[in-house]
Amino acid sequence: MAKSLLIISRQAPWSGLSAREALDIVLAGGAYDLPVGLLFLDDGVFQLVPDQSAGQLQQKDLTANLKALEIFGVEDLFVCATSLMERGMRPKDLNVDPIGLLDDNAISALIDRYDQVITI
Numbered sequence: 001m002a003k004s005l006l007i008i009s010r011q012a013p014w015s016g017l018s019a020r021e022a023l024d025i026v027l028a029g030g031a032y033d034l035p036v037g038l039l040f041l042d043d044g045v046f047q048l049v050p051d052q053s054a055g056q057l058q059q060k061d062l063t064a065n066l067k068a069l070e071i072f073g074v075e076d077l078f079v080c081a082t083s084l085m086e087r088g089m090r091p092k093d094l095n096v097d098p099i100g101l102l103d104d105n106a107i108s109a110l111i112d113r114y115d116q117v118i119t120i
Contacts, residue, residue: 004035006114030072037076050095
């Protein structure tokens with residue numbers, strides 16, 4: 001039986017390559033039918049904002065990667081409610097649906113569900 005994998009993405013899309021690398025790992029896991037989940041935490045929630053002007057920062061837009069998650073069978077997507085609130089964001093502002101909105105206790109339980117956890 002394949003081990004499950006949770007990726008915790010904590011970096012804003014414009015802060016370097018970390019956000020893209022997190023999505024690449026999730027997509028690769030999905031391509032190999034690995035049970036994989038993705039949690040957006042801290043500044044990682046900014047990856048979920050629609051209509052980003054990534055080109056102005058000489059970065060690639062991550063929207064296509066986010067839309068590909070469903071195609072690769074990745075359905076376990078989560079976002080930290082506290083991270084959203086601290087950044088003045090609401091669940092309806094996000095470009096990913098459906099996504100699980102989790103409080104701190106639920107995040108701890110989520111991490112416990114997975115065999116392997118990678119924080120990027």
